[in-house]
Amino acid sequence: MTDPRLLWFRQDLRLADQAAVAAAASAGPVAAVYVLDDKVAGDWAIGGAQRWWLHHSLAALAKALDKHGVPLILRRGDAVAEVAKVAREVGAVEVHALHHYEPWWQAAEEALAEKVFLVLHQGTRLIPPDQVRTGTGGRYRMFTAFWRALRQQMPPEAPRRAPTKIAGVSKPVASDRLADWDLLPTMPDWSKGFDVWTPGEAGAKRRLDRFVDHVEDYDEARNLPSIEGTSRFSPHLHFGELSPAQVWHRLDGKAGAEPFLRELAWRDFTGNVIDILPDYGKRNGRDAYGGFPWRRGQTADRDFAAWTRGRTGYPIVDAGMRQLWATGWMHNRVRMIAASFLIKHLLLDWRRGERWYWDTLVDADYGNNAVNWQWVAGTGIDSNPFGRIMAPLSQSAKFDAGGYIRAWVPELAGLSDGVIHDPHGAGCAPKEYPAPLIGHVEGRARALAANAKMRG
Numbered sequence: 001m002t003d004p005r006l007l008w009f010r011q012d013l014r015l016a017d018q019a020a021v022a023a024a025a026s027a028g029p030v031a032a033v034y035v036l037d038d039k040v041a042g043d044w045a046i047g048g049a050q051r052w053w054l055h056h057s058l059a060a061l062a063k064a065l066d067k068h069g070v071p072l073i074l075r076r077g078d079a080v081a082e083v084a085k086v087a088r089e090v091g092a093v094e095v096h097a098l099h100h101y102e103p104w105w106q107a108a109e110e111a112l113a114e115k116v117f118l119v120l121h122q123g124t125r126l127i128p129p130d131q132v133r134t135g136t137g138g139r140y141r142m143f144t145a146f147w148r149a150l151r152q153q154m155p156p157e158a159p160r161r162a163p164t165k166i167a168g169v170s171k172p173v174a175s176d177r178l179a180d181w182d183l184l185p186t187m188p189d190w191s192k193g194f195d196v197w198t199p200g201e202a203g204a205k206r207r208l209d210r211f212v213d214h215v216e217d218y219d220e221a222r223n224l225p226s227i228e229g230t231s232r233f234s235p236h237l238h239f240g241e242l243s244p245a246q247v248w249h250r251l252d253g254k255a256g257a258e259p260f261l262r263e264l265a266w267r268d269f270t271g272n273v274i275d276i277l278p279d280y281g282k283r284n285g286r287d288a289y290g291g292f293p294w295r296r297g298q299t300a301d302r303d304f305a306a307w308t309r310g311r312t313g314y315p316i317v318d319a320g321m322r323q324l325w326a327t328g329w330m331h332n333r334v335r336m337i338a339a340s341f342l343i344k345h346l347l348l349d350w351r352r353g354e355r356w357y358w359d360t361l362v363d364a365d366y367g368n369n370a371v372n373w374q375w376v377a378g379t380g381i382d383s384n385p386f387g388r389i390m391a392p393l394s395q396s397a398k399f400d401a402g403g404y405i406r407a408w409v410p411e412l413a414g415l416s417d418g419v420i421h422d423p424h425g426a427g428c429a430p431k432e433y434p435a436p437l438i439g440h441v442e443g444r445a446r447a448l449a450a451n452a453k454m455r456g
């Protein structure tokens, strides 16, 4: 009988194209563990919406492993200590895992390697970000140049199928019960609208199958929130139910796929950023913004609360924030408009918005969230200048958001396309719809003045 291996799952909850699964399964009997560790990530412990997703994704993975007779061992506590403990309990000679780029996972991997024989595999990005280098061997700090260099190294390795056989270890090992982790909301249950999602590898594959026929329209459709013009792969990619290589190989070569593949590469770029700047989630990419005069105090808090609830008086922002609360996801164009509104019109620190997205997005991802917030804020290493302020009312009209607003802001459902983007300006806002927290012209002027003050 060969020695057992332990598989350590994190945000890589799949069996197909999972190099750690393939390596462990081909070497001998396998035990599999997932550890819920709310301390390892410090301030970045997973938020409420992701807990919902995690519950269902773990249930799906456990079912898939169970078909092979391999139980998914669930443990709660210090990830490094628990993985080492389970490795001892099953007598594992090696622990196999995918390498992750979040700074806390990199630290945990180093600590675990001190305790067990840890074999790390690649597979969370198209290629490891440190293999995308400038001509002089440096790391990229701008997306466009990063993408050009990454594109030259594509395609990624062809994805491998899930192993047909995975042998389990014979020794029974204690496991928590998933239901006891209380990952699902109960009082109140805010997850009713989350039924648009099917977490798990099978649900991810169905989305991929469906999107193949739509990728041709992506470039035009991706900015229109009223239609389903994007892939909605983001939570599946974040939880690793789908590998980026699977996505690439399925879509590459299809008519119109290139703009989509470029967008997919943003994930790799954000992995690159947090690999070189691990505290990017908290720290401005441009140090000058350390002294920015963000609004603080009671009225700032009141405005923040109105933004979170979708009651800013700007229909496109409110629709986005309500879609986020109801479904755990928001359309990318609207994420940008809502983030810009918070930062520039309300003059609130981007980190407050980043945290709200962190708690409410099913796809909340350290690199993607931080890089995009700093991109919108103008504080990042690669970002829009602060002075480029999105105009929410004209963005809403330009990207034809009428249907989207009607779907998410029922108070405005009776308004026509001609007035729905700016019902207050058109003088037809229903009584129950809030007045704008600040006018666009006034908000823009205040933001520009604050930026000028910071620059001295």
Ligand SMILES: Cc1cc2nc3c(=O)[nH]c(=O)nc-3n(C[C@H](O)[C@H](O)[C@H](O)COP(=O)(O)OP(=O)(O)OC[C@H]3O[C@@H](n4cnc5c(N)ncnc54)[C@H](O)[C@@H]3O)c2cc1C
Pocket: 222, 230, 231, 232, 233, 234, 235, 237, 238, 263, 264, 265, 266, 267, 270, 330, 331, 332, 333, 335, 336, 339, 357, 361, 363, 364, 365, 366, 368, 369, 370, 372, 373, 376
């Ligand atoms: C302020 C702000 C915060 C964001 N926070 C997150 C986050 O926490 N998690 C997250 O996954 N995305 C985040 N995004 C990026 C983007 O909005 C989502 O990835 C996208 O809306 C997901 O929908 P989709 O899968 O249909 O995307 P598609 O347009 O179909 O794109 C396919 C995939 O490419 C990747 N991708 C696309 N655009 C980006 C981007 N700008 N940055 C990084 N990756 C991208 C995603 O993995 C996405 O699933 C944020 C954007 C903004 C403006």
